Amino acid sequence: MGKGQDTRQEILDTALALVSTEGLEPVSIGKLAQQVGMSKSGLFAHFESKEDLQICVLHEASDRFVRKVLAPALGKPRGEPRLRAFFNNWIDWENGEFPGGCVFHAAAAELDDQPGPVRDVLVEIQRDLFDAIATMVRAGIESGKFRDGLEPEQCSFELLSMLAGYSRLSRLLRMPNAEARARLAFDDFINRISS
């Protein structure tokens, strides 16, 4: 990696940490420049606008999510082991990847009514995720681990809901047993869908 790449990566890391606690909108190029100790014009060498920066932040978060949460799960056997690895990795991601929790939760609430290219990127990432979970469920059905007649997209909805609920209980309500509740719900879910 050249120096330009290193710098860009450092800026993105800082931006992700900021976005996770404050949201996308408040993170301006000026604020970010201050945090990484660069001039505003120095930052503009890497990102041509605030919108460009927001899109890069979402792509970077998505790359990390695939690398840390999804890809390792896809290496596991079909059925429960794969889905459980995905769920565990996601809980780790939610708890530890960013200081303010998953950047996608923050971005989703912020952008849902803000049409434009940044929202479009987020929607694409989230639809890919929805489809990826459905594909894992489908693989479990095809290999006979999960019940015949299950609807993979409905299972994807249920799993995503569980994780959105976990985020609410853990990050907003700070309930000490939030993780235990999510794990119980997941175990129950696996029991229901297993053949």
Next chain:
Amino acid sequence: MGKGQDTRQEILDTALALVSTEGLEPVSIGKLAQQVGMSKSGLFAHFESKEDLQICVLHEASDRFVRKVLAPALGKPRGEPRLRAFFNNWIDWENGEFPGGCVFHAAAAELDDQPGPVRDVLVEIQRDLFDAIATMVRAGIESGKFRDGLEPEQCSFELLSMLAGYSRLSRLLRMPNAEARARLAFDDFINRISS
């Protein structure tokens, strides 16, 4: 209602609509003054600070939620009828109460890492909601409609998760079958917990 009350109510209604699409943070006293056609100093006669305005907005949203979603459900018989009324009212609330969907979803993602009195008010409202759902489930168990041995708080987590997931699918992903998915998940949930 005196004129002062009318004006205050009009300001709060406008603020709620704005918050639902843009979030709490971007709604300044100045922006709101412009929307309702008043001077900034006129607005300060009703709310002493932006923080005060945010707290009033959350209390107003909570009062409406209780009036439109929770209270009518509590008038229904224990067990499925009560829980189903609550769920239906919530879907209506999410779909139609505000132009940008439930203000609490927006506020939750915004405030989860922003300690202070506004966050404290939101947490209190959301904990009350969590407890209210658990109480409805408990009433269903006590009257023999729901299974013995169910944990009311775990059921509350599952129902809240479902509704958070619905918000994601409908408002962000704009999936046409989001509501059908949520209703299917709810029916399945009722089947699981019914005795």
